[in-house]
Amino acid sequence: MPTDAVLRELLVRHLEVWLPGVAHRARRATVVLAYAGDDSGTPEAALGAVAEYADRLRGRQLTVVVLAGGGTELAARLGVAEAALPSEVAVHLVPGGPDRLPVALKAAGAAGAPLLSYVDGPVDPAVLRGAAGGRPAEVLLVSSGPVPPTRPALADAGFPLVTEVDLVPTDGTPARRLAFATGFDRSLEAFKEALWAVDEYAGVRYRDPADPAGRVLDIAADPEPGPLRRELLAELTRSGPRTVTELRRYALTSTVYRAADAVRALTGLLASGAVTRDPEHGRLGGDVVVTAARPR
Numbered sequence: 001m002p003t004d005a006v007l008r009e010l011l012v013r014h015l016e017v018w019l020p021g022v023a024h025r026a027r028r029a030t031v032v033l034a035y036a037g038d039d040s041g042t043p044e045a046a047l048g049a050v051a052e053y054a055d056r057l058r059g060r061q062l063t064v065v066v067l068a069g070g071g072t073e074l075a076a077r078l079g080v081a082e083a084a085l086p087s088e089v090a091v092h093l094v095p096g097g098p099d100r101l102p103v104a105l106k107a108a109g110a111a112g113a114p115l116l117s118y119v120d121g122p123v124d125p126a127v128l129r130g131a132a133g134g135r136p137a138e139v140l141l142v143s144s145g146p147v148p149p150t151r152p153a154l155a156d157a158g159f160p161l162v163t164e165v166d167l168v169p170t171d172g173t174p175a176r177r178l179a180f181a182t183g184f185d186r187s188l189e190a191f192k193e194a195l196w197a198v199d200e201y202a203g204v205r206y207r208d209p210a211d212p213a214g215r216v217l218d219i220a221a222d223p224e225p226g227p228l229r230r231e232l233l234a235e236l237t238r239s240g241p242r243t244v245t246e247l248r249r250y251a252l253t254s255t256v257y258r259a260a261d262a263v264r265a266l267t268g269l270l271a272s273g274a275v276t277r278d279p280e281h282g283r284l285g286g287d288v289v290v291t292a293a294r295p296r
Helices: 002-025 042-052 071-082 098-107 125-131 150-157 185-195 226-239 244-254 261-272
Strands: 028-035 061-068 089-095 115-120 137-144 161-169 176-182 204-207 275-278 289-292
Touching (some): 002 042, 002 115, 002 137, 002 161, 002 176, 002 185, 002 204, 028 042, 028 098, 042 115, 061 071, 061 098, 071 089, 089 098, 098 115, 098 125, 125 137, 125 150, 137 150, 150 161, 150 176, 161 185, 161 244, 176 185, 185 244, 226 244, 226 261, 226 289, 244 261, 261 275
Parallel strands (some): 028 115, 061 089
Antiparallel strands (some): 137 176, 161 176, 275 289
């Protein structure tokens, strides 16, 4: 599926941000990769990313747990990738699916240390609570088919910051929903940067689940701001005047866009007369108050 390549790239890009931070502040950490179906090659891609940071893992302990049903074929693939890893990295292949994640993490001694989970399967509250057990914890959750919003389930599990995006293949195959949950603004920003930096020719477009129009977006360094304009205007209509700083944070935490994209969207809204600003002139800085214009 076209979405497989995008998911692999996003996992690798996030590991490239997560691993150096973990190596700097923790003595041990855990990565868990859990699949209800086909793993699509993401375990080898993840181990390849770990191997790139082998020099930073000296004196640290990283445990990689793979929960999947690939049997001997997956074990052989992981064996090849594992050969390039330093002794500080332990890889455990556990037969089963995401429902075994809480037990597998307990066996791996993951509690109380940084934990990154990649879960490709149903939205299961017990699994998400297990993924939230790290200190700190982050999760990439992939759902297929008609799924309920994943944001409430991740929030209930203990993740304060969540973003969702639908990966929509251009060949007409079913879309998949990807959610990222964390406790850090900086990590959420990094994920959003990775989201818009993946291969634009991968045959996938994005759709923001928060956009009532459901418009699909091409992957681009500067994404088309139309849906964000609608979402910011709707937020201003619901909540009343907001500062640019507040609207930047809204874009980061409640839409598929980055904080920086909010300024481009607000510029378009101001030009169209849909919103007003106070003060009326000067730089569109963080303390500028934006108000939805009254309908004529």
